[in-house]
Amino acid sequence: MTNSINELEKDAKAIFVIGSNTTENHPVIGMKIKKNVLENGAKLVVADPRRTDLADLADVYMQHRPGTDVALLNGMMNVIISEGLADQDFIAANTEGYEAMAEVVAKYTPEYVETITGVPAADIRRAARLYAEAGAAVICYAMGLTQHSTGTDNVKSVCNLAMLTGNIGRPGTGVDPLRGQNNVQGACDMGGLPNVLTAYQQVANDAARAKFEEAWNVSLPAKPGLTLTETINKAHHGEMKALVIIGENPMMSDPDLHHVEEALEKLDFLVVQDIFMSETAKYADVVLPGACFAEKDGTFSNTERRVQRVRKAVDPPGQARVDWQIICDLATRMGYPMSYSSAEDIFEEMRKLTPSYAGMTYARLEGKGLQWPCPAEDHPGTPFLHKDGKFSRGKGAFSAIEFIEPRELPDGEYPLILTTGRSLFHYHTGTMTRRCVALDEHVPAAEVEINPALAGQLGIEDGEMVRLSTRRGSLEVKAKVTDILAEDVVFMTFHFAETAVNWLTNADSLDPVAKIPEYKVCAARLDKI
Amino acid sequence: MVTLTINGKQVQVPDGSTILQACRLHGIELPTLCYDPDLRLAGSCRMCIVEVKGRPLFLAACVAPAENGMVVETESPDIVQARKVILELLLARHGGKCLTCEKNGNCKLQDYCYQYGVSDTRYADGGRHHYPIDDPNPFIERDYNKCIMCTRCVRACEGITMARAINVKNRGHNAKIATAFDGNLADSPCVFCGQCIMVCPVGALTSKVSAGLGRAYEVEKVLTTCTYCGTGCTLELNVKDNRVVGVTSNRSADWSPVNRGALCVKGRFGWDFINSPERLPTPLIKENGEFREASWDEALDLVASRLQKIKEESGPDSMAVFTSARITNEENYLAQKFARAVLGTNNVDHCARL
Numbered sequence: 001m002t003n004s005i006n007e008l009e010k011d012a013k014a015i016f017v018i019g020s021n022t023t024e025n026h027p028v029i030g031m032k033i034k035k036n037v038l039e040n041g042a043k044l045v046v047a048d049p050r051r052t053d054l055a056d057l058a059d060v061y062m063q064h065r066p067g068t069d070v071a072l073l074n075g076m077m078n079v080i081i082s083e084g085l086a087d088q089d090f091i092a093a094n095t096e097g098y099e100a101m102a103e104v105v106a107k108y109t110p111e112y113v114e115t116i117t118g119v120p121a122a123d124i125r126r127a128a129r130l131y132a133e134a135g136a137a138v139i140c141y142a143m144g145l146t147q148h149s150t151g152t153d154n155v156k157s158v159c160n161l162a163m164l165t166g167n168i169g170r171p172g173t174g175v176d177p178l179r180g181q182n183n184v185q186g187a188c189d190m191g192g193l194p195n196v197l198t199a200y201q202q203v204a205n206d207a208a209r210a211k212f213e214e215a216w217n218v219s220l221p222a223k224p225g226l227t228l229t230e231t232i233n234k235a236h237h238g239e240m241k242a243l244v245i246i247g248e249n250p251m252m253s254d255p256d257l258h259h260v261e262e263a264l265e266k267l268d269f270l271v272v273q274d275i276f277m278s279e280t281a282k283y284a285d286v287v288l289p290g291a292c293f294a295e296k297d298g299t300f301s302n303t304e305r306r307v308q309r310v311r312k313a314v315d316p317p318g319q320a321r322v323d324w325q326i327i328c329d330l331a332t333r334m335g336y337p338m339s340y341s342s343a344e345d346i347f348e349e350m351r352k353l354t355p356s357y358a359g360m361t362y363a364r365l366e367g368k369g370l371q372w373p374c375p376a377e378d379h380p381g382t383p384f385l386h387k388d389g390k391f392s393r394g395k396g397a398f399s400a401i402e403f404i405e406p407r408e409l410p411d412g413e414y415p416l417i418l419t420t421g422r423s424l425f426h427y428h429t430g431t432m433t434r435r436c437v438a439l440d441e442h443v444p445a446a447e448v449e450i451n452p453a454l455a456g457q458l459g460i461e462d463g464e465m466v467r468l469s470t471r472r473g474s475l476e477v478k479a480k481v482t483d484i485l486a487e488d489v490v491f492m493t494f495h496f497a498e499t500a501v502n503w504l505t506n507a508d509s510l511d512p513v514a515k516i517p518e519y520k521v522c523a524a525r526l527d528k529i
Numbered sequence: 530m531v532t533l534t535i536n537g538k539q540v541q542v543p544d545g546s547t548i549l550q551a552c553r554l555h556g557i558e559l560p561t562l563c564y565d566p567d568l569r570l571a572g573s574c575r576m577c578i579v580e581v582k583g584r585p586l587f588l589a590a591c592v593a594p595a596e597n598g599m600v601v602e603t604e605s606p607d608i609v610q611a612r613k614v615i616l617e618l619l620l621a622r623h624g625g626k627c628l629t630c631e632k633n634g635n636c637k638l639q640d641y642c643y644q645y646g647v648s649d650t651r652y653a654d655g656g657r658h659h660y661p662i663d664d665p666n667p668f669i670e671r672d673y674n675k676c677i678m679c680t681r682c683v684r685a686c687e688g689i690t691m692a693r694a695i696n697v698k699n700r701g702h703n704a705k706i707a708t709a710f711d712g713n714l715a716d717s718p719c720v721f722c723g724q725c726i727m728v729c730p731v732g733a734l735t736s737k738v739s740a741g742l743g744r745a746y747e748v749e750k751v752l753t754t755c756t757y758c759g760t761g762c763t764l765e766l767n768v769k770d771n772r773v774v775g776v777t778s779n780r781s782a783d784w785s786p787v788n789r790g791a792l793c794v795k796g797r798f799g800w801d802f803i804n805s806p807e808r809l810p811t812p813l814i815k816e817n818g819e820f821r822e823a824s825w826d827e828a829l830d831l832v833a834s835r836l837q838k839i840k841e842e843s844g845p846d847s848m849a850v851f852t853s854a855r856i857t858n859e860e861n862y863l864a865q866k867f868a869r870a871v872l873g874t875n876n877v878d879h880c881a882r883l
Contacts, residue, residue, distance in 0.1 A: 244849070308763070
């Protein structure tokens with residue numbers, strides 16, 4: 001997030017939520033948004049193919065066809081430009097590329113966008129005005145925006161919208177991705193990515209690499225590595241020999257599980273470090289028992305860049321070990337001695353190599369934690385980025401983006417759009433929440449959400465088992481008839497191994513830049529059993 | 530500033546302060562049940578009544594504004610006597626079951642009865658309601674036989690969670706907290722966040738997941754960060770005998786900066802996987818398609834030698850590490866260091882895209 005979570009509760013005068021079912025996936029953030037709307041009168045605009053809890057509360061709700069986000073956002077920008085609502089001072093002072101963007105956006109009139117998205121032109125106009133005229137408006141998004149073959153374009157488009165109206169660099173404004181996992185921000189910050197070391201220092205950058213080579217006393221590869229989805233593809237081609245998986249569950253979380261399964265089976269050697277015998281661990285040659293969050297010291301970085309302490313409460317079960325100790329043992333046995341006395345000891349090494357964390361110490365993280373960048377020990381941390389319109393690259397760059405259709409569109413054989421997501425009561429691949437007695441008792445199984453009109457057409461009753469199929473496969477699942485989605489859209493959560501929807505999703509449809517799979521759109525059909 | 534006298538001492542407080550705020554600012558403690566600094570004021574329990582010179586009635590300090598020249602007594606004999614009667618009236622509807630109550634030792638009603646020496650009530654004859662304890666949800670135990678109608682749960686539901694799932698049904702002696710049509714929580718807008726449990730001063734609302742596992746005075750509370758979504762909520766793991774037995778809230782903005790105690794259903798009730806019998810206690814090695822238990826030495830030697838061999842035969846880029854959005858920063862740092870410095874490849878990624 002460019003800004004901070006608590007600004008959503010008090011500072012934002014308008015909140016635009018696109019592709020985030022906030023009250024289910026980030027419930028406490030959802031509560032803050034609702035409080036601002038209900039108690040302070042903040043305006044709320046929601047764009048989502050499913051009429052979420054927040055959509056019911058919104059001043060404007062836009063139910064756009066899945067995968068048409070760029071068109072919708074261009075439509076809002078078209079209105080803002082044509083009605084003179086753009087912040088020309090901000091654009092002139094702090095940005096570049098406006099003309100090229102404006103030229104592309106010119107043809108996305110609300111009437112034209114209505115034909116693409118299905119959102120009435122009048123609603124696009126109202127949404128654009130609410131956002132542009134609020135004074136302090138923020139955009140919140142999540143995987144509903146990013147898990148598309150045009151995910152990068154979608155994110156660039158929300159950045160366009162924020163810069164166009166000067167809604168960045170002040171409290172209550174910003175571009176706020178709501179990150180879905182406890183430490184996904186930290187995993188990225190720590191260089192758990194194929195192209196960057198810690199704090200996004202490029203592996204291809206000689207100076208950055210030299211710094212790490214000196215600190216680590218080793219020579220480092222310069223060529224950026226493969227993303228997770230590319231790694232699976234390479235394994236599928238038989239070119240990947242060994243894979244070490246720590247606390248990940250690709251046999252549930254990745255697209256097209258047939259593809260993942262074949263890839264894992266082709267590996268010469270698979271090591272899985274986990275707290276449970278996950279669906280992925282079953283394919284391993286060696287399984288190493290790790291520790292969960294309650295059993296270790298360390299830090300997590302949340303979606304607003306706040307680094308907070310994790311504290312050990314209990315011992316791991318049996319002989320299970322804290323994960324960093326396992327990594328150290330393995331490295332040492334491979335001839336590269338790694339030895340640390342504590343998590344804090346590791347943090348101290350890390351921060352010396354990580355400019356945005358350099359000013360953080362465990363002592364300073366007690367209490368409220370610190371938000372990066374925090375470059376020095378007397379730096380208070382950074383609640384919001386891009387103050388006074390100063391961007392890290394200099395001028396903020398507008399991108400001129402045309403709408404591109406999703407990769408796999410409905411056709412005669414597969415006439416529906418399948419879109420996937422999470423439930424309030426479960427988390428990701430369910431390895432933890434499915435083993436929580438109350439959560440699993442309350443929501444024990446997957447359902448496919450279908451519109452009443454579609455149910456009527458197919459003669460399907462609420463609660464009946466149906467067959468959901470795509471080009472990858474099919475599964476039998478209970479139908480939940482609900483009018484929160486359009487007639488040609490069906491929705492499933494991906495938490496349940498018994499009916500894992502990722503057997504059906506599409507591994508061939510990735511965003512060309514981010515390599516993120518298009519979980520939010522694939523062609524599907526539904527049959528009565 | 531407002532200047533007033535409390536218990537013979539002249540004090541100054543900011544304009545707009547209540548008498549309760551004035552007292553607390555100057556270290557004078559008042560008993561409160563319905564008052565909660567994060568919630569809309571109710572002024573309903575009357576425990577915080579004070580005597581103000583020249584006023585015919587006692588004032589509820591939580592809602593009465595501090596005024597210039599006020600002379601306030603907080604523990605005068607009349608106030609103490611009135612509080613005892615108030616406690617007796619509360620006990621008239623609170624069917625005290627302290628022996629088996631989850632909140633025993635952590636109950637404000639119990640504390641105040643102890644403080645004011647109230648052990649019984651003269652008002653229990655006949656009319657006490659007996660409410661069935663039968664909401665079938667797996668998260669929240671609702672025992673309205675213990676409810677003292679402070680309405681903190683109602684105000685937390687509408688003011689923190691913004692769910693508006695519950696409210697007061699009926700009035701007077703028949704008043705009761707209820708969902709619309711007094712049904713089950715699962716049929717209401719309840720999202721099972723348990724903010725109602727967080728604010729309940731007595732044992733009317735408790736966690737079914739923690740039931741019977743330990744009372745507040747038996748557990749150590751370890752402040753940490755939630756393991757689920759990216760919001761980064763602070764929570765307290767309740768530990769008894771090296772076992773997590775529950776989750777409670779820390780409501781201080783200085784220690785719980787993101788959520789100030791508010792949690793969701795997963796954060797508050799989704800902790801028992803930690804103790805699951807399915808947790809992996811030993812390393813496992815697959816032989817002939819079956820896993821067998823192994824020592825750490827055997828398992829790590831095997832992994833190290835296989836990876837070393839593959840590195841030599843097929844090169845570093847034939848290997849990859851999937852690190853995790855679930856483990857700590859320190860562990861992620863080491864995982865990518867392992868991939869780059871030990872395996873010699875930049876093939877390291879995690880589920881940020883999934």
